[in-house]
Amino acid sequence: MGLFGQLFSKKKKNESLLDLSVLGCDMHSHFIPAIDDGSKSLEETMTMLQSLADLGIERFVTTPHVMGDFYQNSPETILPGLEKIQEAIKKEGKPWKIRAAAEYYMDHEFLTKLDAGPLLTIHQNKVLVEFSYVNRPNNMKDMLFALKINGYSPILAHPERYPYLYTSMREYEDLLDFEVDFQLNLGSISGMYSQGAQKIALELMKREWVTYVGTDMHNMKNYPFYEALLNIPEFVSLVESGKLKNADLFKD
Numbered sequence: 001m002g003l004f005g006q007l008f009s010k011k012k013k014n015e016s017l018l019d020l021s022v023l024g025c026d027m028h029s030h031f032i033p034a035i036d037d038g039s040k041s042l043e044e045t046m047t048m049l050q051s052l053a054d055l056g057i058e059r060f061v062t063t064p065h066v067m068g069d070f071y072q073n074s075p076e077t078i079l080p081g082l083e084k085i086q087e088a089i090k091k092e093g094k095p096w097k098i099r100a101a102a103e104y105y106m107d108h109e110f111l112t113k114l115d116a117g118p119l120l121t122i123h124q125n126k127v128l129v130e131f132s133y134v135n136r137p138n139n140m141k142d143m144l145f146a147l148k149i150n151g152y153s154p155i156l157a158h159p160e161r162y163p164y165l166y167t168s169m170r171e172y173e174d175l176l177d178f179e180v181d182f183q184l185n186l187g188s189i190s191g192m193y194s195q196g197a198q199k200i201a202l203e204l205m206k207r208e209w210v211t212y213v214g215t216d217m218h219n220m221k222n223y224p225f226y227e228a229l230l231n232i233p234e235f236v237s238l239v240e241s242g243k244l245k246n247a248d249l250f251k252d
């Protein structure tokens with residue numbers, strides 16, 4: 001069966017569902033209960049995990065926000081929450097595997113966190129970072145450079161969601177030249193955020209500048225946008241390109 005066939009497998013309970021098992025893992029989500037704007041309870045987390053398992057995803061690296069202001073998370077808040085999820089998965093006899101890292105917001109406190117280290121990584125030295133949606137960080141390149149000289153490799157979360165980068169695709173090329181990997185949000189492809197985000201997501205996919213995809217799932221309202229990927233040929237082409245590296249992030 002070719003990749004196209006795998007994507008549209010009919011072996012799942014609901015025959016209309018897309019099969020995303022080919023991705024290998026979801027590497028961006030907000031499943032740790034009540035520590036950021038994602039899941040509010042363990043029950044909600046289990047519902048979200050089941051919804052993604054129904055689409056064929058059974059391995060997860062969950063990534064709570066770590067910010068200087070709103071969500072002051074650290075391994076001390078993240079790891080106990082992860083343990084509770086792992087216990088619930090075991091209790092329910094599910095085959096799912098989950099680890100935790102973080103989505104680091106590049107704000108005024110980021111360099112302090114970097115100095116205090118170590119950061120929670122997605123896999124090996126790979127760190128998921130995000131920028132402000134509103135204001136272009138003045139010291140964007142300095143912060144990325146600081147990450148690199150400390151031995152980390154940055155993955156930029158949802159590059160399609162920063163309107164100040166939309167003026168030219170050269171903005172994205174500059175980041176790629178700086179060895180930043182791009183992680184596209186699956187919901188952006190099917191229009192969950194804005195037309196601008198969708199347009200840039202499709203352009204980044206067309207140029208094959210996307211290394212990873214993630215759900216960035218916060219709640220069940222996000223779910224219909226993942227099912228909608230079934231109708232997006234550009235998404236199928238991206239998966240068929242063989243350039244997505246999600247599977248490399250979750251090797252046993």
Ligand SMILES: [Fe+2]
Nearest residue numbers: 028029103216
């Ligand atoms: Fe996120």
